[in-house]
Each structure stands twice: as C-alpha cells, then as structure tokens.
Amino acid sequence: MGTTQLETVPEPKYWHLKTVLSDALDSEFAVGEILPNERDLAARFGVARATLRQALEQLELEGRLQRRRGVGTTVAPPRVGVAVDPVSHTWPGAAGDDWQPVDAIESATVPAAVAGLLATAPGDPVHIVRRSRVTHGRPVAAELLYVLAEAVPGCPPAASLGAPARARAVLQELQTLELEGQDRTVELGSARAEDAKQLDRLPGAPVLVVTTRYVSGGRTTAVAVSTYRADTCRLTFGESDAAALLAS
Amino acid sequence: MGTTQLETVPEPKYWHLKTVLSDALDSEFAVGEILPNERDLAARFGVARATLRQALEQLELEGRLQRRRGVGTTVAPPRVGVAVDPVSHTWPGAAGDDWQPVDAIESATVPAAVAGLLATAPGDPVHIVRRSRVTHGRPVAAELLYVLAEAVPGCPPAASLGAPARARAVLQELQTLELEGQDRTVELGSARAEDAKQLDRLPGAPVLVVTTRYVSGGRTTAVAVSTYRADTCRLTFGESDAAALLAS
DNA sequence: TAGTGGTCTAGACCACACA
DNA sequence: GTGTGGTCTAGACCACTAT
Incomplete structure (x- = not known):
C-alpha cells in the first residue's frame, strides 16, 4: 500500500x-x-x-x-549546585567544609563494600562518624565516615566521651595525618530509612551516593559514603569555585 | 498505660x-x-x-x-566503574578516550541550559556532535557535544561532508585549541527517547547526566552533556587510574 | 503462539499535615 | 475533621521476545 x-x-x-x-x-x-x-x-x-x-x-x-x-x-526550585570537593585534597572535617559532625557510632557493622575498600577483616576496629550537610538552610546530604581505628590511635575507642565529642575527636585527629591521595565514585541509590529521615524524605527516595576513598601511609585509611538528595541536588566538580556558582 | x-x-x-x-x-x-x-x-x-x-x-x-x-x-552483575575523566584536561576526542563519534546534527535546537552555559544568543551557530561510549561491549553512555562554531572556523557549517565525517572534523579541530579549564556537574535525569534507544533502555529510564564545560580563550567554547545508564554504571573520579580499577 | 514485562483502570484504605 | 499524597488490590490489555 x-x-x-x-x-x-x-x-x-x-x-x-x-x-x-x-x-x-x-x-x-x-x-x-x-x-x-x-x-x-x-x-x-x-x-x-x-x-x-x-x-x-x-x-x-x-x-x-x-x-x-x-x-x-x-x-520545585531549580536544583542547587553542591560542590563535592570544595577544598581539594583535604581530610573530611578540615576548616571550611560545610559538613557538621552529628555523632559517632559504636560497634556498628561495616558494609561489605566499605570493608573491601578499607581492606579490613571482620572485627577490625573502625570509627564511624555520622555527618550532615546543610546548604541554603536545607539538608542535602547525610554521610557515614569510616576511619581505621589504628590510623587515629589518639582517639578513645570506648565510650569515654559522648558520641558528638568523639566524632569531633576523630575528625581532629585525621587532620594530623598526611593525605596522600583520594578518589571518588558516584552512583545512584535509594535512601535507607535512616538517611531518609535525615534528608527529610521517604525511605527509598533516589539519592546520589558519593564514595570517597582517602589514602594515607600507603593504604586506604578512611572511606566516606555520602548520600545526596537526587531530587534537589546537582553535584559539582571543578577546578575552581566557579563551578558551584555556575550551577546554581 | x-x-x-x-x-x-x-x-x-x-x-x-x-x-x-x-x-x-x-x-x-x-x-x-x-x-x-x-x-x-x-x-x-x-x-x-x-x-x-x-x-x-x-x-x-x-x-x-x-x-x-x-x-x-x-x-544484574555489579555496576561497572567508568572513568569520567580518564585523561585530565583534554578536549573530547583526544587520543585515548573511549568515546566514538556517531554523527553531527544540523540545525538542532540548543537546550536553554546549554545555551546559558555557552552564553549564546538564539540563532548563533553551534556544532552538535553525537558520541557514544561503549565499555565491556555494552553501551554505557550517549553524549551530545555542543561546540561554538566560531571557535572551530575550519569546520564546514553546511552539509559539504557526511554527518560522521563532520563530527570527526569538529573533534579534530578542537584539539588545536588551548584548553584553559573545565568543570563538571552530575545530576539525576531520565532518558529521553533518543538516548534511551542508544542506551538500549526504555524512555524514562534513570540516567546520570554529566555536564562538562570546556573553557578556552577566556570563555566557554564547548559543553558536553553525557547521559550514563544509572542502573549499570558507577562513575569514577580520581587522580589515578586506580579509581577505575578499584570500582570494578 | 506462548510467555514475559509494560501500561492502565477503578476502586479502597492508610498515614500525615493542617486548621 | 478534612484533604493531601502513599500504598495496595484484582483485574485487563498491550508490546515485545523467543520458539
């Protein structure tokens, strides 16, 4: 036809x-x-x-x-640009990053993926610091930071301090180490119940998961798993702060 | 009670x-x-x-x-790590990147967001090159690369060449310029019908949209919008190739 | 042709925010 | 309470792939 x-x-x-x-x-x-x-x-x-x-x-x-x-x-307003590495090559908790330590977790299980990156055996002591990131008055990200306990020997392993104080102590101790390198991955995930509450979303909401590996003393000493709201955030990576401005 | x-x-x-x-x-x-x-x-x-x-x-x-x-x-197999910037600070199309030019598009509309980054007025001539990225034999990303026509004066604007040939010509011409800087943003999106076909997915499938801005001669001369399959990809950013290996 | 996931319907009830 | 979005049901038909 x-x-x-x-x-x-x-x-x-x-x-x-x-x-x-x-x-x-x-x-x-x-x-x-x-x-x-x-x-x-x-x-x-x-x-x-x-x-x-x-x-x-x-x-x-x-x-x-x-x-x-x-x-x-x-x-919704346009997505807000959040700089993922505002200050290059620094440990988390360095002056100028806009993360806020929330608390530290005792004896929580380290996810298999993180254990792999840290090359730890099950049972190896690891500090876990919870942090939260706020931009423009809105929570945009929740983070769990895993730090090899042996890398920060000055930090008390037991509950000799309150959780928030211990979190700050771990971050402080990190700054004294030499940071030899870092790299990152970004992937799509869904918010765990915990993160969802912190991000003011329902469980399962789409999030961008940024995994950062910190290398010091020839091995991976810390891993940060940062969970960003995918609906409201645009991650920026740039050589200058221009990137963040431009994306807003 | x-x-x-x-x-x-x-x-x-x-x-x-x-x-x-x-x-x-x-x-x-x-x-x-x-x-x-x-x-x-x-x-x-x-x-x-x-x-x-x-x-x-x-x-x-x-x-x-x-x-x-x-x-x-x-x-599904574990997500495959794809390096987003395998060779730092190079133009798209440089030797060693694993993108393949597909064709060039004539007289297509430049999205408002891209026009903003390029600081063009409606009607300003822009080359649009379509590229595709394949890893492990699977298509992982589709890209539209927008290049200011005035930045690559050696490229024929009209259809004096076939589309694939014109795409290669634009990429070649880019290599002769000095790249002064670049930055990137990553956000969640959903696949347009076009991209979906290229990525072997249904329209609306979740994708990670990487927008790269290339600066030369004091202004943004090119913008790449790369669309990665969010279900199968994990984007890696690193100072060394270790990142890509580690993520696989 | 048979079997799969994708789309769509017309309901129902629940959890939550707000007045 | 009232109204909102979130969850859930029990169907139906469609588009696609493989045989």
Whole structure:
C-alpha cells in the first residue's frame, strides 16, 4: 500500500502526560506554587490516578516537582549546585567544609563494600562518624565516615566521651595525618530509612551516593559514603569555585 | 498505660519485599540467573502484582536486577566503574578516550541550559556532535557535544561532508585549541527517547547526566552533556587510574 | 503462539499535615 | 475533621521476545 510510515508508536499515556505537565510547569506555574491535587488532575486529563502518578513521579525524579504527604504537590526550585570537593585534597572535617559532625557510632557493622575498600577483616576496629550537610538552610546530604581505628590511635575507642565529642575527636585527629591521595565514585541509590529521615524524605527516595576513598601511609585509611538528595541536588566538580556558582 | 513503644511503624509491603528479595539475591541467586516471572513471584509472596513490581523497580534502580520485556528478570552483575575523566584536561576526542563519534546534527535546537552555559544568543551557530561510549561491549553512555562554531572556523557549517565525517572534523579541530579549564556537574535525569534507544533502555529510564564545560580563550567554547545508564554504571573520579580499577 | 514485562483502570484504605 | 499524597488490590490489555 502507498501509506507512509504512520506514527505506529503508541506513546504511553504517562509519558505524554509528563510532557504536557512539563510544558505547563514552564509556562503557567511559578516556583513554589501548589498544583491541583492528584484526583483532580487525573480527572482533568481523563486518566486513572495511578497513571497520573506515574507522570508525577518522573517529574519529581527530574527535580521539577516536590510532593509532600498531607500537603500537596508544589513546583520545585531549580536544583542547587553542591560542590563535592570544595577544598581539594583535604581530610573530611578540615576548616571550611560545610559538613557538621552529628555523632559517632559504636560497634556498628561495616558494609561489605566499605570493608573491601578499607581492606579490613571482620572485627577490625573502625570509627564511624555520622555527618550532615546543610546548604541554603536545607539538608542535602547525610554521610557515614569510616576511619581505621589504628590510623587515629589518639582517639578513645570506648565510650569515654559522648558520641558528638568523639566524632569531633576523630575528625581532629585525621587532620594530623598526611593525605596522600583520594578518589571518588558516584552512583545512584535509594535512601535507607535512616538517611531518609535525615534528608527529610521517604525511605527509598533516589539519592546520589558519593564514595570517597582517602589514602594515607600507603593504604586506604578512611572511606566516606555520602548520600545526596537526587531530587534537589546537582553535584559539582571543578577546578575552581566557579563551578558551584555556575550551577546554581 | 505501661506499654512500651511498640513498632507502630507499619513498614510498607513493597519495602519489606525488597529487603526479602535483596537477601535472596545475595544468598540464592547467581549473576545472570533468571527469576520467576512477576505473576508467580507476586502469588508466592501473597501480594498484588503491582506491589511486587514496586519492589522490583527499586532493586532495578539500585542495579541489582535487570528486566527485559518479553524475556524476564535477571540478576544484574555489579555496576561497572567508568572513568569520567580518564585523561585530565583534554578536549573530547583526544587520543585515548573511549568515546566514538556517531554523527553531527544540523540545525538542532540548543537546550536553554546549554545555551546559558555557552552564553549564546538564539540563532548563533553551534556544532552538535553525537558520541557514544561503549565499555565491556555494552553501551554505557550517549553524549551530545555542543561546540561554538566560531571557535572551530575550519569546520564546514553546511552539509559539504557526511554527518560522521563532520563530527570527526569538529573533534579534530578542537584539539588545536588551548584548553584553559573545565568543570563538571552530575545530576539525576531520565532518558529521553533518543538516548534511551542508544542506551538500549526504555524512555524514562534513570540516567546520570554529566555536564562538562570546556573553557578556552577566556570563555566557554564547548559543553558536553553525557547521559550514563544509572542502573549499570558507577562513575569514577580520581587522580589515578586506580579509581577505575578499584570500582570494578 | 506462548510467555514475559509494560501500561492502565477503578476502586479502597492508610498515614500525615493542617486548621 | 478534612484533604493531601502513599500504598495496595484484582483485574485487563498491550508490546515485545523467543520458539
């Protein structure tokens, strides 16, 4: 037959919906504005609520929307750029980083992946420091920092100090070591219940997991696992602070 | 009443399911193995298929599973580490990078975000080169590289060459410029239909979007937007190649 | 053709925020 | 309370892959 190749591609409804909504967000809504509720929106577009939600989920994943139970769906501000290495080649806790120590954890289990990086055997003593990062008044990241106990012999292993004080002690002790190198990986993850609470999100929310390896004395002495909110954050890596500014 | 704080937290079914499945994957399944189909799994756990799917989606997001329509759900291999900056401070297309030019696009629209970085006005001529990155025989990333036309005056603007040839010409011309600086951002996105095809995924699949800005002659002359499969990739940033090896 | 995952529906109930 | 988003169900049909 002489028919040309028609659009035989049945675009899924939620995909088309997402496009429509995305355009509407650009042209008809201001940041912070509240959208109609899901039941109304679904009715307006003539789809089931589940289908509408599939579109909203995509938009939230892309940082365009923010949904809060009991409140509603609002138009999200542009993602905030967070510098991942503001001061190059320094230990965590160095002057000028905008992380805040929260506490230290006793006798928690070290994840297998981290144990591999640290080359520790099960049972080897490791300090675990919890830190939190706040930008523009919003929590953007939660971190667990694993430090080989033998690398910071000045730190009391037992509960001779309160948890927050011990966290600070470990960070201080780190600064005295020579940092020989570091490298990083970034991957997608989902927030554990713990992190989710710290980040003011629901468990399972998408996060960017940054794993940093710190090398000193010829071996990996510390590993930081930092969990950034993927919906609100854009990680910046740059040779200058220009990167962070530019991304905001 | 003297009751202690009981676990009043009703963990969602899909969340619990995810944990159970995750443990099962660790202990009872080998990489590449095919899981029972969704209807059987749902029946086995006594939940609706949609609920089971919610758990599978999370596991796929975390890179534990791979699902293919018409085939089934298989256990995914560990994420592959891909070095984002194998050779520091070089233009794209330099010897040794494992990107392959695909073609060049004529008269396509430059996204607003990219136009902002390049500081171009609408209508300013920009070369767009499409590239593709393959690791271990699998496509891991698709890229659109935007190059200010005025920065590479030796490249023919019109269709005097075939698209692939023009792509190579632009990359070659870039190498002759002095690269004064570069910086990067990483954020979560969802695959556009185009990228999805190149990455062998469905549209909307989660991707890590790496935006690289190249500075030369005092201004941003090129911007690369690289789209990595979030399910299979772990991006590595390091001072040495050790990072890539370590992450694999 | 048979079997898989992907999409979609029309409900229901729950957890949470706010007035 | 009232209204919001979050979870869950039990179906149906579609698009794709392999045989």
